[in-house]
Amino acid sequence: MPSPVGHTLAGYFIYESERKIEDPFDWKKMGIFVFVSNLPDMHYVPALLLGNVDRFHYPFLHSFCLGGIVAGCVYSVLKIKKSREALYWGRTCFFLYSAHILLDYLCKNNYPSDGLVLFWPFSDDNYTAPIHLFADLQKGHLGQIFSWFNFSKVLKEILVLSVPIFLMHLLRFKTACWRPSPTNDGEKCASSIRKLN
Numbered sequence: 107m108p109s110p111v112g113h114t115l116a117g118y119f120i121y122e123s124e125r126k127i128e129d130p131f132d133w134k135k136m137g138i139f140v141f142v143s144n145l146p147d148m149h150y151v152p153a154l155l156l157g158n159v160d161r162f163h164y165p166f167l168h169s170f171c172l173g174g175i176v177a178g179c180v181y182s183v184l185k186i187k188k189s190r191e192a193l194y195w196g197r198t199c200f201f202l203y204s205a206h207i208l209l210d211y212l213c214k215n216n217y218p219s220d221g222l223v224l225f226w227p228f229s230d231d232n233y234t235a236p237i238h239l240f241a242d243l244q245k246g247h248l249g250q251i252f253s254w255f256n257f258s259k260v261l262k263e264i265l266v267l268s269v270p271i272f273l274m275h276l277l278r279f280k281t282a283c284w285r286p287s288p289t290n291d292g293e294k295c296a297s298s299i300r301k302l303n
């Protein structure tokens with residue numbers, strides 16, 4: 107699995123992709139995005155507190171069906187509370203949960219070594235990508251977690267995920283420049299783009 111850093115970057119990417127450029131950065135909302143992006147790996151928290159990160163294994167947590175159940179629960183609770191954003195948050199939770207599974211799918215996992223049970227409980231078949239962008243981290247005691255080996259893998263995650271984040275920001279910037287709005291100054295944007303290029 108990629109590290110929480112990789113999953114946090116994925117949550118940030120999704121948050122920024124859907125944020126309108128004129129909207130202020132919302133740390134609370136961003137925190138929720140990051141939390142759900144890391145949710146399928148939450149069993150590592152009690153394991154870490156018990157001193158062995160690799161202690162618990164729950165493969166079903168990395169199933170799209172479980173993502174659907176989580177999203178359904180979020181939607182239902184908000185709907186009961188008569189929130190107008192019930193559908194938005196239900197859909198977003200499923201999207202973030204699925205993004206986590208997708209990153210793990212692109213990772214060479216040591217456990218389960220043969221992939222993820224993406225469609226549990228309907229199928230116990232394991233799936234893994236033919237090409238892996240990320241490497242599994244060493245898990246176990248603290249010395250293994252904070253090792254140079256893991257540091258190099260996290261660095262690779264940051265480098266790989268920086269590419270879509272940079273492209274997304276570039277695209278947003280260019281799109282915002284050419285969209286007529288009371289606050290946008292076409293010439294100012296054009297000169298900024300020229301500098302960027």
Ligand SMILES: [Zn+2]
Pocket residue numbers: 107146147168206210
């Ligand atoms: Zn995971």
